[in-house]
Amino acid sequence: MFGYVSALEIFRFKGLSRSHEMTSHPIPVRAPVQKRSQRTYDRLAGAILAAANDGSLSTLTLPRLAQRAGVSTGAFYGRFASKEAAVRDVLDRQTTAFVSRLSLLGAQHRPGRDVRGWIAAVTREFDDHARAITSLVRVLITTGAALPASAAHSPALRREAAALLTEWGVVQARQSERRAGFVLELVEAMTRDAALSNRRVDHADIEMAALWYLSAP
Template sequence: MPAITAHARAPKQGRSRQSFERILEGTIDLLRERSYDQITLAEICERSGVSTGSLYGRVAGKDELLRAVQVLVLERMTGQFDAEAARIAAEARGLAQVVPAVVASLGNILKDNASVLRSFMLRSATDEAIEAAGRKGANDNHAKFIALIKACGQEIRHPQPDRAINSGMMLIYATQARFLGLDSIGGLSEAGKWNQLLEDLSDMMLAFLVFTPPKR
């Protein structure tokens, strides 16, 4: 994953670094409220308590700023995935426990970050840097959960376990992302059904992994 300095000029002094950190945090706060396209640089500076000149001293404009913010958000999400993977490895035993834990952890990490991720996903259609960083971050983090399921390989009866796990995880992620509205403005219109969705996805994944498909 690229460093923030791949998209922003590195501050040379402590005060400048603190100002840029406030800009990044202020942008994240605003992204929790509405889409990046609806946010102006003036609002970001006002929220951050930083002058417009200080912002332009670090980035050329909104596109660069969003890329730098994405780096910070993905770094924090990596920490969340690491912590959850370690917790599941320590607490869960067997497919019956690991799969629901993985489904819930993946979904809740996405849910916690949904309002911010939505802007990245919408912008990824036209910004190659945003798209590439988001894809790499998702692949790297999902691999940690996939490894937990693969460790229960002796219980999997599907003749192609790797394919079954990867396909199942892809469908779980796509379903959770759609439910949370990560590919559109809004989302969480059926927030009360979230836990039910997690249960259903867990049941479907478990059934798929222990399913022996007919020979074709």
């Protein structure tokens, strides 16, 4: 068994924060054990995303943000220590969901052995994700923090990609982790940089660069 899911589970339970080499202070994330708690979280996350997108997040006070979410200020503090912690948490969850999607993509493409198709799909996912989180990332940078968790640096995802490329015979086993890891970094960096610059990237070029890098002897 190749074990996509199990690798992902390890990644999840060992904590995404492991891959936050740029998180200066770990944010405790409470698991929503009750329905009401989950609803409160969803409302807060929705209000944070909406405020990030309309540009008001950096100036909104915490009570005002809670009001927009339709929850009490107390409920907000019950979930998060600060606005920054809330932003970081929403970003972390989006990244976790994103890593799951990438993992699923690998599983879906595995039987087809189509490296080009897989890289194209991975590039689209990275680009969509980078665009979706850009406004939150800006707010995070504002607080002095660095970029959010890098999916490309997730050890489980790198291992999965390396196993896929080895199985397909695209790279040699001894080079697979480095090659797979770098390709993920390349796609991530180019899509993040473009999203922060309000620019579009050419997927065809990214895919070509990734394929040729992988096929190098």
